[in-house]
Amino acid sequence: MSRPPVTRKRSPWARSLYGVALWLLAPLIVWRVWREHLSASPRRERLGYIAPTAEGQRVIWLHCASVGEVQAARPLIKALLVLYPSYRLVITTMTATGAERVRALANGLREQGVLGEVSHHFIPLDFPASARRFVSRLHPALALFFETELWPNLLAACVRSGVPVAVVNGRLSPGAYRGYRRLAPLMHEALGQVDWLAAKSRDDAERFQGLGMAPDRIDVVGSLKFALSINDADQQVSEHLRTRLGNRSIWVAGSTHEGEDEQLLAAHGRLIETCPDALLILVPRHPRRFDAVAALCAQKGMSLARRSRDEWPAADTAVYLGDTMGELLSLYGAADLAFVGGSLVPIGGHNLLEPAALGVPVLSGPALDNFADIAEVMREARALVEVADVDELVNVLRRLFADAGERRRLAAAGRSVVTANRGALDRTLVGLARLLPPA
Numbered sequence: 001m002s003r004p005p006v007t008r009k010r011s012p013w014a015r016s017l018y019g020v021a022l023w024l025l026a027p028l029i030v031w032r033v034w035r036e037h038l039s040a041s042p043r044r045e046r047l048g049y050i051a052p053t054a055e056g057q058r059v060i061w062l063h064c065a066s067v068g069e070v071q072a073a074r075p076l077i078k079a080l081l082v083l084y085p086s087y088r089l090v091i092t093t094m095t096a097t098g099a100e101r102v103r104a105l106a107n108g109l110r111e112q113g114v115l116g117e118v119s120h121h122f123i124p125l126d127f128p129a130s131a132r133r134f135v136s137r138l139h140p141a142l143a144l145f146f147e148t149e150l151w152p153n154l155l156a157a158c159v160r161s162g163v164p165v166a167v168v169n170g171r172l173s174p175g176a177y178r179g180y181r182r183l184a185p186l187m188h189e190a191l192g193q194v195d196w197l198a199a200k201s202r203d204d205a206e207r208f209q210g211l212g213m214a215p216d217r218i219d220v221v222g223s224l225k226f227a228l229s230i231n232d233a234d235q236q237v238s239e240h241l242r243t244r245l246g247n248r249s250i251w252v253a254g255s256t257h258e259g260e261d262e263q264l265l266a267a268h269g270r271l272i273e274t275c276p277d278a279l280l281i282l283v284p285r286h287p288r289r290f291d292a293v294a295a296l297c298a299q300k301g302m303s304l305a306r307r308s309r310d311e312w313p314a315a316d317t318a319v320y321l322g323d324t325m326g327e328l329l330s331l332y333g334a335a336d337l338a339f340v341g342g343s344l345v346p347i348g349g350h351n352l353l354e355p356a357a358l359g360v361p362v363l364s365g366p367a368l369d370n371f372a373d374i375a376e377v378m379r380e381a382r383a384l385v386e387v388a389d390v391d392e393l394v395n396v397l398r399r400l401f402a403d404a405g406e407r408r409r410l411a412a413a414g415r416s417v418v419t420a421n422r423g424a425l426d427r428t429l430v431g432l433a434r435l436l437p438p439a
Contacts, residue, residue, distance in 0.1 A: 014185035015152055022127055030125075036096045041122055048124040048133030058087045060436070061140035063123055066098040067325075068255075068350060069146045072169065074105060075227035075425050081109065081116030083429065083438040089116060090138060092123040097287055097325065104326050112231070124154070131157040142436040147171050152186055155193040164435040167197040168428055169224040172207040173348060173369040180211055188212030195435055198428045200224075201373040219431055222424035223374060228357045230329065238333025238358070245313065249278040249336060249401045252360075254328050255285040255350040256341035260365075261293050263344050265300050265319070267393045272318060275401055279313060281331050283322035285341060285350070290323035297321065332358050336407060337400055339363040339393070342370075352378060356414030361407050363387065363396060377421060383413035 030046075037043060053059050060080060064070045070093065080089055091102045099120050106118040121138075124130040131153040135143075143158045143165045145151075150167070158165050172180070180187045191197075191213040199205035200223045209215055242250075253264045261282065268280040284293050290308070297304045302318040305311040307327070313320045322331045332338050338355035342348060343365030352374055355362050363385045368375045378384035385400070387393040400407055 014183075014189060015156065018152055018183075018186050019128060022125075036094065036122070038096050038099055041099065041120070045122045046125050046130070047127075048130040048135075048137065050121050050134060050137050052137045053088075053139045059090055059138060059140045060084060060087045060142050060144070061090050061092065061138060062144040062146065063092045063149050064098060064102075064146045065149055066093060066095040067101045069093075069149075070098050070101045070105060072225050072228075072351065073146055075229060076168065076224055076428065077105065077118070078109060078114055079425060079429055081114055081118070084436070085116055086439055087116075087141065089118045090121060090140070091118065092121050094123055100325055108231070108233070111233075123151075126151040126153045128153045128157075132160065135161050135163065142166070142432070144168050144432075148176055150187070150190050152190040155190050159193045164195045165193055166432060166435060167194055168432075169424075170197045170199045170208060170218075171201075171204050171223075171370070171373075172211075173372065174207075175348070175369055177207040177210065184211065196431050198424075198431055200424075203373065219427070221427035221431065222421060224424050224428065225351055225353050225374065226418055226421040226423075227425040228351075228353055228418065230333075230357055234329045235333060237327070237330035241330065241334035245279065245334065247277075249275050250281065250334065251278070251337040251339060251397060252281040252283065252322075252332050252335040252355070253339045254283045254322075254332060254341055254355070256282065256293075257285055257345050257347050258289065258292075260341055260345045261296055262300075263390050263393075264339070264341075265297065265302060267390045267397065268318065269300065269302070270390075270394045271397050274398060277315075278318075278397075278401070279320060280318065281320045281322055281335060283328055283331055283341075287323070287325065290321070294321055294323070329354055329358065332360055335360055337361050337363060337397065343367045344389075344393075349375070352384065353418055356383060357418045359411040359415050361385065361400065361410035362414055363393070365393075378414070378417055381413050381417045383410060383417050385410065 064073050093099050102120045124134040135157040140163055143163050145167045147169050148171060155165060191211055197208060197213055197218045198221045199218055202220050205218045205220050272278050284290060297319050304319045304321060305313045305317050306321045306323055308323040332355040338360045340350050340352050342350045346367050348370035349368040352362050352371055366386060366388055385396055387396055
């Protein structure tokens with residue numbers, strides 16, 4: 001069903017003040033993004049200087065902030081290539097690690113026989129001229145922003161160029177909502193540029209409405225993260241790892257952050273007092289911390305093997321450091337238990353569904369604001385074990401390593417949650433088809 005035209009919300013003074021703030025913060029912003037660089041991507045992309053789209057070529061633009069969003073968007077990316085085969089799919093990211101993940105994903109899709117062109121640019125800084133330059137040169141037929149990526153000048157540039165805009169897998173944590181409320185006029189205008197918003201949950205939809213998004217422009221479609229699929233290559237790596245690691249008690253701590261690694265290493269040190277064959281596969285969230293976490297392991301007296309150096313854990317190795325990119329799913333699949341990081345520190349958690357889809361019991365800390373809806377579904381299915389601190393984590397690890405039956409129950413419950421909640425991808429594609437009918 002078609003919808004009435006969008007009534008654009010305009011607060012010129014709010015966006016003008018936002019522009020002034022950007023210029024005042026320009027030195028800090030430039031320094032921050034200067035680090036996020038790849039040799040294949042000129043830094044001038046940050047100012048919107050990209051090669052213009054060739055005449056006659058059609059483009060769909062999808063923006064994902066970093067690695068986690070690219071990974072979560074993977075089913076959507078694959079579906080867009082299938083439904084819109086005559087379009088080039090351009091994915092933008094803020095971070096260099098996100099860019100590397102896009103390129104790895106594109107290579108993987110080609111190996112799977114998925115046709116279509118996928119390319120990457122860094123998203124421009126949200127200065128008015130940079131935003132207008134980028135959108136006019138890219139000239140997309142449709143612009144998609146993933147989750148909470150709301151850049152006022154880029155959204156305004158899309159509207160100025162007549163580009164329909166959708167927010168997909170839209171989420172807004174309570175903390176983010178409180179922060180955006182302080183910028184209410186600016187966010188009211190920004191959301192007024194959005195033609196359609198696919199919200200993860202009713203709570204997310206209500207928070208977007210609280211910022212000014214028109215209710216008739218929002219549909220609750222569920223989380224695209226439930227559309228997670230595990231490819232054969234990931235499973236083969238998992239099986240190879242599990243075979244080589246042998247019959248040890250293995251747990252993975254994935255997507256960990258500063259201040260959290262120390263707690264996890266402390267828990268592991270106590271675990272091996274009663275479970276001496278235990279192995280921790282530790283996977284920091286950010287590559288720039290790999291060396292620091294390796295040094296932390298040495299400082300704690302933990303024997304270490306690093307995957308990036310092709311080192312292999314000996315029988316008495318305590319920690320296997322997953323200091324590579326794009327292998328978290330494979331590492332999860334090789335474990336008996338998976339702790340999902342960003343949850344023992346106030347980050348808001350990471351994707352609980354990745355280990356669940358692999359049939360690995362899921363553990364987390366209490367900080368799950370970013371995944372509150374998914375955590376609630378998993379709690380109801382008794383598929384999530386939450387711990388408040390290191391003491392509780394140690395007790396849970398000991399109990400679950402001693403109870404194979406409970407591990408099997410948790411694994412089955414997690415897989416059932418993923419299976420039962422699929423459907424968000426189909427609902428998202430139906431909504432997008434109203435903005436850009438597929439070929």
